[in-house]
Amino acid sequence: MSAGLLVAVVLAQPGLCGPVKPESTPDASVAAPYAEVAEAEQAAGNREIALVAWREVLRWEPDNARARAAVKALCRESSSSGGPRGEAEVxxxxxxxxxxxxxxxxxxxxxxxxxxxxxxxxxxxxxxxxxxxxxxxxxxxxxxxxxxxxxxxxxxxxxxxxxxxxxxxxxxxxxVKQGRVALQVWVGGEYDSNVDLTPDGTLRREGSADAVGTVLAELRLRPWGQRGGYARFSGHYRGHQQRWAFDLAGVGGALGWAHVGTARRLSAEYGFDLLSLGGLPYLRAHRLQVEGGVSVGPVVLEASWALRREDFLRVDFSGYSGWRNTVRLEAEWSPVEAVTVSAGWLGGYLRANDVALGHVEHGPRAGLRVRLRPGLHLLGEAGYTLRDYEAFDEPLGTKRKDGYLDASAALEWDVAPNWSFQATVGWRGASSNVPELSYGRLAGGLALVWAGGLL
Amino acid sequence: MKRFALCLALLVLTAATPREATVHLLQGARHFREGRFANALVEFKVARRLGSGGEADWYIAASLVKLDRAEEALEAFAVARREAPEAGDALLDYYQALACYEARLYLCADGLLEAVGEASGPRISAQARKLREDVSALFRTPPSPASIDWYHARAAQSRSAGRPVLAARYLEEAVRLAGRREDAYRLAEARAGLVSLSEREGPVVGGGAP
CATH class of the missing domain: 1.25.40.10 (Tetratricopeptide repeat domain)
Incomplete structure (x- = not known):
């Protein structure tokens, strides 16, 4: 009997290209050796045996996409070759x-x-x-x-x-970067023209440029997928080539819950961060955050609110400790498939221990995301923040009013299934009614990122 | 009857096999008994992957015979004889003889069928006798040089395709056929080929031979 005829005969057996009746208790571990057999048989060109094995995979693991695709392809091949497939069963x-x-x-x-x-x-x-x-x-x-x-x-x-x-x-x-347990590791280096800033971004000293290396790892647990509870743990280290006193290390975690629907999403989380600066305890922060989004026609409206309790652990920064509220509103729209533009508004209020450091800030934001091709994205963002300090600053002899113009661009390139390459550049132009506090800051760097679902 | 006997033999042999593999061996036997040889082959192959040892190879080989994949069956029988020689029996020899017959290895088949004798029950024995009669009819006259050339050619093709076991089977048949001619046509060449396969390809000569 010829191989082609044999295939035809086997495929003509009742149900071979028809629906697979799944087991009442699916078990991927039972399906696994069937998949190995199926792969081997298919690779050897034994289509009929491969089909039988793939169907067993589906019987034990109905959601196995590889098996579904293989069964479909094998049945389609048989159909196109004119084999007497049981058409009525499909x-x-x-x-x-x-x-x-x-x-x-x-x-x-x-x-x-x-x-x-x-x-x-x-x-x-x-x-x-x-x-x-x-x-x-x-x-x-x-x-x-x-x-x-x-x-x-x-x-x-x-x-x-x-x-x-x-x-x-x-x-x-x-x-390929996602899963119920997913890990992301980020390793990069950048140039920062001004690393010596206070916690609120105020200039402390001009000319503090340095090269910076950063490593970051984040583990995300989403046992129920994108919906339901989730947890996130991260650690990072940012080391400077010369100004070791600004080396920053931190660990953090978050517990949250999310609902993701077709047109709406909502999430709420509690987060904790602990940072050290120059090897000494620097900041302890607790955060509550609520985010939501809704699609209205072609536009996606998003909003978030975060309340963060910040306790700076160094005496020279303790005045910045306090409660920080942040609100973000944004609308996103894709005029063509590969381009997404966004516009929004960011507002914040810091009630600091030192009343002279408390401030209200707000301003517009705009963003652009262009998909140059699958796996290659160009991102741009710009925003202006107007900051009004609440109290008269005695040492400065004025009530401060600052403005911050931020612009950044990034290129993200998926160079391999789990690997991506990032290039970023950013600029901040800070202006103030206290001229000595105006400055410019340029930062840019390269990074390699591995991200993958572990389970 | 022969399907039932295969299953019975299988039940005896599964005693020392890992539990998961045993489940698949038995499931394969059920498919085999009911004539679903493709399903049987899959189950036996899964059993082998789960650690059934060489015994699954015997049943894989038998399934391949039923699926008209005689050459692959011959290779599987060779593995089975090497990995689990104690698991073979007269019935499996009969299936190997069928594989030999389908692959035109008639004297290979005849030798196996002779060994099967009455050991596999009256029905199989009768079928074995019938097959031997057919083989005997083929060799009332000495084999022609052309037919021996065909076995050498098949051996060369198998070897170049990376199937040394199969090449050895064809050369062994060529040796047997040459022995039936007074001029021993290409006998030395066939033997040299077998020696070469043994030296270069590993223990392929004799391991799968009856």
Whole structure:
């Protein structure tokens, strides 16, 4: 019997290209050796055995995107080669369209389980498989299954629909960095023209340029995916080449809860930070933060409020200790697919122990994000902050009024699945009614980032 | 009946196999018994990956025979004989004989079928006798040089394809066939080829031979 005929005979067995009835208690560990067999058989060109094995993978792990894509591809190959596949066992085009529509409706309502089932059904129709894969990827991403999301997006990225393929490729690159347990490590170096500033950014001394090296690691735990509780732990060290007294080390953590819907998102978290400066205790801070966002037509409106208790642990900075309120409002809009512009307003109020340091500040912000191609982004941001100090400053002999013009740009490039390269440059122009306190600060650097889902 | 016998043998052999592997061996046996040989092959391969040892190779080989993948079956039988020689039996020899027959290794098949004899039950024995009669009919006259050339050619192809075990099987058949001719056509060449395979490719000669 020829190999082709054998394939045809096997595929003609009842149900081989039809729906897979999943086990009542899925178990990925049982699926794993089947997947190994399937991969090996498929690589050896034994399509019929590979198909049988992939179906076993799906029986034990219904959400396995690789298996779904492989079954679909093998069945499609058989169909295109004219093999007598059981056409009646594959949902017809009409049923697949209905399944896709139901999936979209369920997805819009946030009913992910039902939506996923419908999208899986739609996968059986080759002409809808890319769209169904894309939404299955979104659901997997929302549930924190980064690797699986990546596999779905990979399938969708092969779509003939260029817009869908681009979006899927973009999300595929993002998905590999996410997971229920995800780690990010950031290593970089920069030049900073002025490192000697007070906690509120006031100039202490001109000409304090230095080279700076930074390493940062952050572990994110999202057991329930993007929705539900989460935790974040981080540590960083910023060392100076010459001005070691400004070396900054810190650890921090946050516990929070998030709801992510199709058009709304809301999160609340408590955070704690501990910093040392020059090897000595510097700052202890507690933070409460609430963030929300809502889509209104093509515009995304976002708002956040944060209350931070800051206790500076060094005597020379203790006057800055106090309560800091920050409010941010922003609107985001994408006039074309690859470009996102944003505009907003930032306001803050510091009630400091030293009343002369307490201030109110606010000002506009504008941002631009351009996707040059999937995995390559250019970001720009500019803002102006007007700061009014609350009390007359006796030593300065005036009530201070400052202005800060900030502008920054960054290039982010995903050079490999988990690796990205960043180049940043930023400028601050500080003006004040006390001329001696005006200054300019330029900072720019390069960084390499590894980010990946561990689970 | 022969499917049932395979399952019975399998049940005896699974006593020393890891539990997870045993589950798959038994599941494979059930598929095999019910004629779902592709499913059986998958289960046996999973069992092997889970540590069933060489015994799964015997059943992988038998499944490959049922799936008309005779050459792959011959390679799997060679692995099985090397890894778990104690797990073989007359029934599995019969399946190997079928693989030899399908691959046109008729004298290989004949030798195995002779060993099967009555040990595998009356039905298999009858089928073995019938196959031996067919083989015997093929060799009423000495094999032609052209047919021996074909085995050398297959051996060369198998070797260049990185399948030394299969190459050895074809050369062994060439040796047997040459022995049936007075001029021992290309016998020395076949033997030299086998020696070369043994030296360069590892223990491929004899390990899978009946």
């Amino acid at each position: 949902p017809g085009e009409e049923e697949a369209v209905e399944a896709l529509q139901e999936g979209l409706a369920r997805f819009e309502r946030g009913e992910d389980v039902e939506a996923a089932a419908a999208f899986h059904e739609a996968l059986a129709a080759p002409e809808l498989a890319d769209t169904a894969s894309f939404f299955l990827g979104l659901i997997a991403l929302r549930e924190g299954r980064g690797r699986e999301a990546g596999a779905f997006f990979e399938a969708a990225a092969a779509s003939e629909d260029e817009a869908l393929a681009r979006r899927a490729e973009e999300l595929r690159l993002r998905a």
